Amino acid sequence: MKKLINAPADVVVESLRGLAAAHPGLRVDLEHRIIYRADAPVPGKVALVSGGGSGHEPLHGGFVGRGMLDAAIAGEVFTSPVPGQVVEATRNVDSGAGVVHIVKNYTGDVLNFEMAAEIALEETGIEVVAVITDDDVAVQDSLYTAGRRGVGVTVLAEKLAGAAAEAGRPLQQVADVVRRVNANGRSMGVALTSGTVPAAGRPTFDLPEGEMEIGVGIHGEPGRRRVPLAPARQVAGLLLDPILDDLDFTGGDGVIAFVNGLGATPLIELYLMYGEVAARLEKAGVRVVRSLVGPYLTSLDTAGCSVTLLKVDDDLVRLWDAPVNTPGLRWGV
Template identity: 75%
Template sequence: MAEMKKLINDPAHVVADALRGVAAAHPELRVDHEQRVIFRADAPVRGKVGLVSGGGSGHEPLHGGFVGPGMLDAACAGEIFTSPVPDQMVAATRGVDGGAGVLHIVKNYTGDVLNFEMAAEIVAADTGTEVLSVITDDDVAVQDSLYTAGRRGVGGTVLVEKLAGAAAEEGRTLGDVAAVARKANDNGRSMGLALTSCTVPAAGRPTFELPAGEMEVGIGIHGEPGRRRVPLATAAEAAEMLVAPILADLDFTGSPVIAFVNGMGATPLLELYVLYQEVATILEKSGVRIARSLVGPYITSLDMAGASVTLLRADDEILRLWDAPVRTPGLRWGS
């Protein structure tokens, strides 16, 4: 077995060490190191709906890199590929409660769903705060998997957090912000592939074996194997494998789309732009008009080489919220 090469100290402390790095690099954030929660420094914002997300570490910049004005108010960091515990979620929810209620944005993985649900019940019982949840489940690769009942929450989660964050920043009600999040999730679909597996620091070896000359299509973000293994393909062929199942699952021809090509952690931007061009070509031939784009590693799987494609069917409201200012470590535009 090849020796694991990672820029870490002790595999057992990698999440805690990374959070100290976040605190040092981003004084505009506040890190609760005991509970492992990243807050925007001004949380709670009085009168604004609080947005909380989180999940296992290893997907950076999701979720902690999306904390800040225009996006999340707090993010809980679990161990690598492991759900945060309810105590973390309770601390995050209480810490962003500005009196207008709190929205949990939860990827559809069993541990995340159960723990966020428990935290919401605890906060509601203790303080009377209204807490709503929106579960993201945009992955068309599988209906059920090792981690989920139903579809997995993957790249669409980034778009949901951005759009809901913009709605909350406008001062909308909890019900309105939740409706925006659900609308974004309902209109988004994703599909991913891997060229290599990833290596969890504590394990020290690849999560699954992927021989040279092969790639895995339909992977999740925790190193789960995909729906099929195929010979290594060109970018044009790979784009077709990712886009075709998305277009087969939802009609994207009637409205503009946000097109998101995501890197899984070890794929350079050079290759992601090659892939984006192929995706754009397929969409044009299919009568799908791209209105906005996002290219880069925004929801990763440690050191996995690979990519995913997310399409989000948009309307005027979605595009306006997408264009609204956002100031986070991982996503930043506008004034």
């Protein structure tokens, strides 16, 4: 294992310490492993909280700031944060307008965020609405989930709901944005290599040199099947066809197309993949109105990518274009 670390047990805290040093506009609580926007709680604003296992950076800590999250909680690598961390974050960002939890559909995350919301309500009276993302069409159930996994749509939901909260929308309307995004988004991923968890010191799964895993999860879970390595044009079809079969993306106001890198795939390849995706979408009659390309939801050092499509309307496009200022996503400021 070759990694730029000191000790495997210290990776998460030392990474958060580096994040704090690089972005002094954030507040980082190393004890509870929580990243806050500097001005939280923002008076009168619905607060957004998300989090999960580390190893997916910049998700979630890199999306804390104006126009996105008010706080992000870091669990151990590929491990859910515990309820106490979530309660701490929820208390510290609530301004009285309520808190939305954006939770990826992994069993540990769902249970721990649910418990934290109950504790926050009982102990402090904070109104919390939790919305679960489950956009992965690859498998119905996996090693980590009951039902579909929450993946790329989570990034889009954090941006869009963050803009809604920044605009002053009330609690239920902000939560409804997350629900709309999840209902209208679908994702699928491919891995060319496995990632290596620092504490394990070896790849999560064995993937022979000439094969790729179609439908892989962000924790290295197996997907639909293993197939021989193929050109990008063919890979784009293997990812897009199940997405387009699952939901009709034609008509309406178009889609946001998101090609996401899983950690070890360079931008030259991600843009090449986006070109193939865009060509296939045009042929299928799907109109792209906005795009996002880059490593925004990673799986440590996994080589590969995922594709996410989100059906949008005028309101969602306006929310997408609204200013955002975070370490991982920034425009309009």
